[in-house]
Amino acid sequence: MTHPTIYHIPVCPFCQRLDILLTLKSRRDEVDFQLIDITHPRPDWLLHKTRGTTALPILETADGHIIKESLVILQYLEDIYPERPVAQRDPWRHAVENMLTRMDGEFFSQGYTWLMNQDPALREALREGMLKQYAQLNDFLLEHAPSGPFLFEDFGWAETVFTPFFERFWFLEYYENFVLPDEPRYARVRAWVEACIGHPAAQQTTREEVVKLYYDYSKGAGNGALLPGRSKSSMAFEPDWRDRPWPPKNKYEHSATDAELGL
Ligand SMILES: N[C@@H](CCC(=O)N[C@@H](CS)C(=O)NCC(=O)O)C(=O)O
Structure with missing residues (x-):
């Protein structure tokens, strides 16, 4: 093996981070990407690795070592392809982007918890929780990068980490009618989100793909799990998501069948 190999799941936000970083470095073609189907048990050869x-x-590195965790893999790629650095080299600037990066876990969990929620009574609290996350990002950006749109001059490390979540949260717009209110307290983070989503290196997925593949998540079934009465997950490779209809939006009132989802 001469190139590193990345084993990944389509539409997985953590996997997209790696794709974005390699695209920024113009190294996308030097890594073999191997797709794994999340709707089937992992094959033995992969579990062995x-x-x-x-x-x-x-x-998997060119000499056969295994690296797990997207942030660790990002750092490895940054180290083996040091030209066109994406992370900041100045210690203070690097600390700033790391502080922002460390906010990713709560942001991700809040969005996914809301998407997977099945209790309409919890919706308002989950919406508030999501807004709080955006307000925290807004505050951080106002302190460290008031003029923006990015944290530093260009789309960089923090943007690589967060943009896949901004794109996944299209599912909140669709299934939960969530829009970031047009209020000054979210203006800075809104500019950041828009600039991130529009960046040429972050075009690996679309709103349509996210909404269609994440239908089962919106009904509480994550990671390719099967919902009652269904024979196929919305995360399945086939039929291609482009050939499926848009799913029903009313997740609290209705459970779509395989046929309604075009599966
Ligand atoms: N902290 C991990 C999270 C990776 C993760 O949760 N990946 C999901 C796909 S989006 C996954 O593999 N889920 C299936 C599983 O855990 O078996 C990272 O940053 O790489």
């Missing part, structure tokens, strides 16, 4: 863990992405 991971010593039993199932989360992806993982990277």
